[in-house]
Amino acid sequence: xxxxxxQLRLVTDYGAAVAAYYxxxxxxxxxxxxxxxxxxxxxxxxxxxxxxxxxTARKALDxxxxxxxxxxxxxxxxxxxxxxxxELG
Numbered sequence: 001x002x003x004x005x006x007q008l009r010l011v012t013d014y015g016a017a018v019a020a021y022y023x024x025x026x027x028x029x030x031x032x033x034x035x036x037x038x039x040x041x042x043x044x045x046x047x048x049x050x051x052x053x054x055x056t057a058r059k060a061l062d063x064x065x066x067x068x069x070x071x072x073x074x075x076x077x078x079x080x081x082x083x084x085x086x087e088l089g
Contacts (some may be wrong), residue, residue: 007018010061017050017057023049 024047031043064070 006064006068007061010057010064013055014054014061016027018055021047021050021054052081 024043028040028043028047031040034040
């Protein structure tokens with residue numbers, strides 16, 4: 001398999017977005033404990049923004065794979081979860 005620099009960049013971006021989303025969720029949990037509705041509302045908005053950035057990064061990676069053909073292990077969609085319990089793709 002040849003190395004695709006764009007795919008590597010997109011994977012790195014996606015990993016950073018996932019980490020930021022996780023951090024936002026952690027802060028949201030802490031905000032829930034604070035009991036402040038204002039703090040919770042701000043953190044909820046930030047968490048939603050991080051989730052959308054995560055989805056955007058994942059879509060960019062998936063779109064690149066479809067257009068460029070790199071990073072595909074099989075012809076099956078790597079993001080689709082099988083209807084069979086406990087089985088991916």
